[in-house]
Amino acid sequence: xxxxxxxxxxxxxxxxxxxxxxETRRLVLDELSVRDGQTLFEICSVLTMRHGLSLTRQAISxxxxxxxxAGLVVTERRGRAxxxxxxxxxxxxITGRWPSRKTTPP
Numbered sequence: 001x002x003x004x005x006x007x008x009x010x011x012x013x014x015x016x017x018x019x020x021x022x023e024t025r026r027l028v029l030d031e032l033s034v035r036d037g038q039t040l041f042e043i044c045s046v047l048t049m050r051h052g053l054s055l056t057r058q059a060i061s062x063x064x065x066x067x068x069x070a071g072l073v074v075t076e077r078r079g080r081a082x083x084x085x086x087x088x089x090x091x092x093x094i095t096g097r098w099p100s101r102k103t104t105p106p
Contacts (some may be wrong), residue, residue: 012071016090019070025063027051029072032086039081040064 019025024047031046032038038046044060047053064084067073071090076083 012090013094015070016072016094019066019072022063022066024053024055024060025067027053028060028063028067029086032073032084036085037076037083039083043084 020029027047028043031043031050040057040061043064044055044057047055047060064073068075072087074085074087076085
């Protein structure tokens with residue numbers, strides 16, 4: 001099988017699109033974009049209070065794991081706490097693939 005590398009998606013890009021396919025994960029990224037560096041407890045609290053989501057900590061932790069695998073979330077341990085940060089680099093790589101062109105009206 002022969003394919004053109006420029007037309008093929010890398011596994012990385014596919015993981016990003018799959019991670020963004022879930023509404024809960026998009027809400028998590030929205031909340032991290034508002035205030036970066038939140039713990040699991042803080043993320044669970046915000047999702048419950050602002051969005052009315054009643055998911056378990058384990059469910060949110062699994063969503064964070066998917067986001068982390070896709071490179072959209074990076075973590076940092078400080079003592080016993082684990083802080084989550086929104087990494088915009090994967091999204092920049094995707095948007096860089098299709099540069100915007102200025103179109104002129106006919």
